[in-house]
Amino acid sequence: MRSRSIGLLALVALTSVAAAPLVRANMWMGTIAGKDGSAITGSGQMNPGTDAATSVVDVTLKGDAAGSVRPWHIHIGSCTKPGGVFGGGRSYTPITIDASGNGASKATLAVALPDTGSYYVNIHDSAANMAKTVACGDLSFHKM
Numbered sequence: 001m002r003s004r005s006i007g008l009l010a011l012v013a014l015t016s017v018a019a020a021p022l023v024r025a026n027m028w029m030g031t032i033a034g035k036d037g038s039a040i041t042g043s044g045q046m047n048p049g050t051d052a053a054t055s056v057v058d059v060t061l062k063g064d065a066a067g068s069v070r071p072w073h074i075h076i077g078s079c080t081k082p083g084g085v086f087g088g089g090r091s092y093t094p095i096t097i098d099a100s101g102n103g104a105s106k107a108t109l110a111v112a113l114p115d116t117g118s119y120y121v122n123i124h125d126s127a128a129n130m131a132k133t134v135a136c137g138d139l140s141f142h143k144m
């Protein structure tokens with residue numbers, strides 16, 4: 001009876017592995033947190049695109065003010081050591097926050113996924129106030 005339970009657990013574990021993508025690839029990911037008392041939370045990921053010369057970034061936000069439109073980018077550096085925009089600013093579409101305070105956006109960058117360096121997600125206050133960062137998240141590299 002005991003060994004049958006263990007066998008079932010093993011089967012469940014194997015099934016979980018089988019459900020993972022067949023092609024595993026390097027990626028960057030991190031959590032996003034509001035700055036200066038903002039309740040924003042979220043997450044960001046940067047993955048290889050379908051073409052090796054591209055990268056795809058996905059960002060989701062929660063806890064933001066309904067109706068906000070947030071310009072955002074991956075920047076080079078970190079939340080505590082900010083740098084310039086990565087991959088060309090025009091690749092990014094601002095995040096529109098819905099009535100529940102949630103929002104998401106996806107950007108395809110015309111650069112291969114980096115395997116070195118340091119990058120972060122910068123959520124800007126608004127198009128009229130780009131200098132203010134309302135939320136930020138450092139990305140960490142996950143090598144597969």
Ligand SMILES: [Cu+2]
Pocket residue numbers: 072073074075085122124
């Ligand atoms: Cu930016």
